[in-house]
Amino acid sequence: MTLGDYGTIGINYGRVANNLPSPPQVVQLLKAQGLTKVKLYDTDSSVLSALSGSGISVTVALPNEQLSSAAASQSFTDKWVQTNIIPYYPKTLIDAIAVGNEVFVDPKNTTTFLVPAMKNVHASLSKYDVASKIKVCSPVALSALQSSYPSSSGSFKSDLVEPVIKPMLSFLKQTDSFLMVNAYPFFAYIANTDTISLDYAMFRDNKGVTDPNNGLVYKSLFEAQIDAVFAAMNALGFKDLKMVISETGWPSNGDENEVGATPANAAAYNGNLVRRVLTGSGTPLRPDQPLNVYLFALFNENQKTGPTSERNYGLFYPNEKKVYDIPLTLEGLKNHQPAMNNGSKNQVPVAAAPPSGEVSASKAAQTWCVANGEAGKKKLQDALDYACGEGGADCRPIQEGATCYNPNSLEAHASYAFNSYYQKNARKIGSCDFGGAAYLVTQSPRFGNCEFPTGY
DSSP states (O other), X not given: OOGGGSOEEEEEOOOOOSSOOOHHHXXXXXXXXXOOEEEOSSOOXXXXXXXXXXXXXXXXXXXXXXXXXXXXXXHHHHHHHHHHTTTTTTTSEEEEEEESSSGGGOTTOOGXXXXXXXXXXXXXXXXXXXXXXXXXXXXXXXXGEEEOSSXXXXXXXXXXXXXXXXXXXXXXXXXXXXXXXXXXXXXXXXXXXXXXOHHHHTTOSOOOEEOTXXXXXXXXXXXXXXXXXXXXXXXXXXXXXXXXXXXXXXXXXXXXXXXXXXXXHHHHHHHHHHHHHHHSOOOSXXXXXXXXXXXXXXXXXXXXXXXXXXXXXXXXXXXXXXXXOOOOSHHHHXXXXXXXXXXXXXXXXXXXXXXXXXXXXXXXXXXXXXXXXXXXXXHHHHHHHHHHTTTOOOOGGGSTTSTTOOSOOHHHHHHHHHHHHHHHTTTOTTSSOGGGTEEEESSOOEETTEEOOSXX
């Protein structure tokens, strides 16, 4: 197998946040990480301008709100292409337009507009003589499937097949484009923790799942999901159509019911996925078709609505520090030694041995949160990085030279950070856990001149 047979890794650059770095800074971050493919959710001019001359391939989007207009009139798509594509291309390497996003689950029911809108966008690209260079596609969610298990029985929802799936697949085939699929093993895992092993969801060693219909063995939930879509396409006669995984990822934090949303699991899923994509073949059903994947997402986005996980898919915090450390390139894979410390270690040297003894949270109003030294360095470091990063704990006192820097130990610094997080969250139940890395005490922890706050 030559290098060209391997897949590619890109990333989704979402911007539903009010604290992100400027587009030029983001382009520098992408370059520093060796990322050469990025997917956007709009055609923001500042972003497209920043990407000009960067050598980074870009997928842009026509949002769901504009589908009805795009479907109704080619003059609308002519103007849209003239405004949002032509001024930037080819200095900005726009290689695809995502028309809508997960349209079949759009609450505004824009499904009927999808294929006419795609056709009009393509016709407008032809008018400007760039249709052969810029593909037109549309990301679909796995919920478009009626059946996904076993993979070989994959099929699209029957009410979508004739009105939209077949016409869309035909259009993609005619224009030499590809199907975009958003696939999240995380959702399947949290809904079925009793039957799906975490190792299977994480690309770790496991006995695998055998498809009873064709005998193919699946070692990861991700590949089983992708092959269910391939099987659904095969069933409709589209056996040669290519696929791009337009979104996949794993959150580093979540609500209480979002089991498995931890920095360690996010690092394992995305890290193992990158290794699988960049060094492996295709899926069991399509072994010769490399996997081309866009990770979700570049940043944690603080203005996204919904469960906590929605705001915690980022590989980076808005300050450009890594949420966890994984390589994103083949070169990075070769040099990567899984590190005990992740990207924010230099900013947060850390903390202090707590008084021992488990204490009930309800025992006293005055409670403090401290690190559990038996949780292990990796878990403590991951939890510390979360507390000082996305968690919003005040970690300034544990910086070198500050009042609580000494004793300079992971446990001591973690204790200070965990307590800051706990107090800032009004000592809410569940805010002193960090996946078993912390517990409550009723005696104020103190180290030298360092006092642990009791409230903010």
